[in-house]
Amino acid sequence: MKKAEKILADHKLVKTPTGIQGFDEITDGGLPAGRPTLVCGGAGCGKTLFGMEFLVRGATQFNEPGVFMSFEETIDELIKNVSSLGFDLEELVRNKKMVLEHVHVERSEIEETGEYDLEALFIRLGYAIDSTGAKRVVLDTIESLFAGLPNQLILRAELRRLFRWLKEKGVTAIITGERGNETLTRQGLEEYVSDCVIMLDHRVTEQNSTRRLRVVKYRGSIHGTNEYPFLINEDGFSILPVTSLGLNHTVSNERISSGIPALDKMLEGKGFYRGSTVLISGTAGVGKTSIAAHFAVAACKRGERVLYFCFEESPNQLKRNMRSIGIDLEPWVQKGLLQFQATRPTFYGLEMHLAVTHQAVNDFKPKVVILDPINTFVVGDKEFEVKTMLMRIVDFLKMNQITALFTSLTASGSALEHSDTSISSLIDTWLLLRDIELNGERNRGMYVLKSRGMANSNQIREFVLTNHGVELREVYIGSSGVLTGSARIAHEALENAEVLTRKQDIERKKREIERKRKTLEAKIISLYADFDSEEAEALKMIQTEQDTIKRHEQDKVEMAESRNPETEIKQTNYKRNFKNPIL
């Protein structure tokens, strides 16, 4: 194993970074250094631009001068065409960072007389490379030589020689080629350039065109094999290396409020996790957007940036509608904390949407992203594609610790959970809004279908849209389930009445007890009084009795004294014996 690793390290293919957004990630480092790469594709798919950006980035970011040999566009045209992407070719040419060379072969001007070769092309290219020390070369599109020069045998032999010569020169080259009917390129250039082949594609499905890039072949290197959507905008190419994302993003334990206190209470009283994905689904008109707006405002109040993608309403309409429930979004827009991105889902293809989302997120750097609603993407049987796209968006947002809130419209008549099952596995917190039809009324109910990593309430809560926002009401559970609307109000009234009677009962009982206590106390007092008088009488009697006894004794003593004074001793004895039992 070690030996194999060493060999791998020694002979590892050296790569030239292109500097093109996302491309180096797909190819694990860029194009094979010192070798030619074939970039093929149909008309208008961005071949020239790909080559041009490769050179411009090389010159500006990696200090590698380049040569652009154009077989189609003139130098002036080239300069003009790419200036819209912010590339100043004239400046680069002036600083000897780039050579622009236009090779033009006009069939009608040329007469073939015998043997020839393309040495002049080699010389021109060689001169251009040597005069700047170029490391990068783009030949765009060399196939047009086939139109100018009639002798194909010579041409093919010369092309083979050219590509070999480029390799010997050690320059990293891009050769562009128009796509053929059955071959990658019209003239079979892939025969000569076989180290790395990149295919650009511009496809229209259901009226939406999407640019895609695929690495068909890359000798000696691992590379992503998928078709990657890409975007050409004012910053040049932008390829989305979506599958390079893994499931290893960091997670946050921070909790952020949903903007609705009662909803936070349903989620352990703290709200959502930062960086989690929240889905609000429900039928039409249940208030999905209102909840999203609450969340947006709550984030803005925390000073966080919010990017709001509205796919069905215009920002102004949304703002007006939200004002009617007491949510004013305008100040946050003016503060630069809230940004709207309004595009029709049908405006681009899915990949383009993805690309635009990426771009907008990268530019605005929000903490919260709202997509309202996501299921408008589903047109026809594109559920799988939509899922992949959403998965990519979710992955991308999670990587950046951005909390995402999606709303999803459930078609009435289908099971509430149904239309979202395709993405449910991606969702961390799923709030389901439903309308509850009861007693000729349609009321809104909300419950937390799932919420990963927290103990959430299992209640179905009624919520109402008031002129100061969304409010969740207390739960009333009747015989037929949760009571809502007027049934709830009636129940509430009933309960209030019951409480009143009960209160009155208690009052009455309290009064009665009080009365009883008072009676009891009165009785006790009178008994005490009786007892006191009886006691006093008894004591009095005892006193009288004692007095009588004393008197008797005294009488006896006096009598004895008066009879015989000698009997003193007897008298004391008698006294002792007599007194004791009494006391």
Added chain:
Amino acid sequence: MKAKKENSDVKIKKEKSTKSAKDAWVLRLYVAGQTPRALAAFTNLKKICEEQLNGKYSIEVIDLMENPQLANEFQIVALPTLIRKLPVPVRKIIGDLSDTERVLLGLDLQAVN
């Protein structure tokens, strides 16, 4: 190497000797080094000119090996290339000029019988 120099000297002399005429043909032959093909082209061209143009011509030979920057002016891709600078319009003939008829056609000359 010496042979090359002599050759080019000869060419330049020839140019000078024929420049006097007003309706002279100005031809330019692009080559890269003294390859057999280049030499053949030069020989063929000289032969045709002698036969057809009656001395009213000048031939300038440009070796792109020495002056690569000169290839841009007339969009030279193939070698050897013969450019008819005068009379206008400019014409371009590629190859070793071995096919005389095509060369005449390319130069817009009627073959003198």
